[in-house]
């Protein structure tokens with residue numbers, strides 16, 4: 001059994017968190033590969049090391065001294081090192097970084113130092129080997145990861161001890177450091193899981209997996225024991241942000257389950273994310289709804305023109321106007337002669353009147369209406385498939401709670417029903433669905 005354990009910033013925020021990480025690693029000898037983020041916030045007033053490094057870069061760019069910020073970073077690592085009695089030569093590490101702190105420096109190099117230093121300290125503390133991600137995570141020049149080369153490089157570093165690899169960065173073929181998008185250590189963990197052929201990819205964070213609904217909206221929601229990749233994509237896309245959106249791709253091809261766990265509650269089994277949950281469902285039948293998520297602030301542009309239902313290319317012409325302004329479209333619900341185009345308000349607000357002008361000019365609609373303040377709620381669940389009456393029950397719930405539905409859509413795979421309501425009803429709607437489909441079902445079991 002091989003496990004890759006990735007620890008997020010909150011799991012390595014200070015010496016106390018390092019101790020928890022060590023206890024987790026020592027509890028299970030199959031946790032041979034560790035990927036670490038940079039130290040996160042110790043408290044609400046604190047800052048993530050990566051944010052501080054980006055701030056240093058911005059100061060340098062504007063010719064302002066970044067010393068006070070850099071000193072905060074030095075102090076944080078020095079505290080961890082001293083509290084844990086480690087020997088790593090932090091002074092020379094920081095001298096090296098300081099020597100490149102000048103205009104024109106590589107931002108990627110600077111902002112990757114959080115992961116580098118955290119992982120190096122963690123490796124010493126765990127008694128594991130350290131492999132710099134610049135030496136083992138191989139990017140191509142187009143930004144994609146060269147998995148074969150990465151596999152080779154990591155295999156060459158496997159020794160008797162476990163291995164700690166920093167998340168978030170790697171290097172281009174010419175050796176220049178390149179970072180991933182923010183939150184990218186999740187992706188490094190998934191890449192390592194792929195190349196070492198892990199049986200499971202554990203992603204340790206500060207929540208016990210995915211909740212059925214956002215705990216800021218629903219009081220004490222239950223957690224999701226098992227979710228499949230497609231459900232996860234729907235949930236993350238619509239706003240449930242526990243993992244980086246791209247984490248699935250490296251593990252999907254090798255069918256490696258991801259287990260989201262809580263460093264502060266290590267006995268909690270967390271959420272298991274799998275290509276197919278059928279096995280798990282047999283033991284533990286899922287609720288008909290896996291999760292409820294959503295986002296506020298969409299704009300709807302509704303275009304009506306008689307007899308367009310038979311006109312070939314009408315919809316394409318509408319959509320190509322949005323494409324010209326590089327607006328990504330959320331959904332296009334339609335009836336006979338009416339099409340609504342829904343996009344996030346922040347995507348369209350700067351070009352809305354240009355788009356509307358072009359639609360009027362090129363498509364000559366009979367009517368065109370714009371509505372803002374739409375919230376989209378996604379009800380996701382693999383168990384909804386082939387369940388007659390599911391959407392009926394859902395919609396009647398909105399009706400009995402006097403929530404007006406503006407848009408409804410469901411794809412043919414029946415994995416997700418999306419309902420559009422006024423922003424004002426967003427929280428109420430999520431709570432109603434939760435109470436009716438999760439809380440009541442739980443009580444009756």
Ligand code: ASP
Pocket residue numbers: 008009037038048050051114167168181182183184185186
């Ligand atoms: N430290 C990086 C960030 O804050 C990457 C990560 O933590 O995943 O975005």
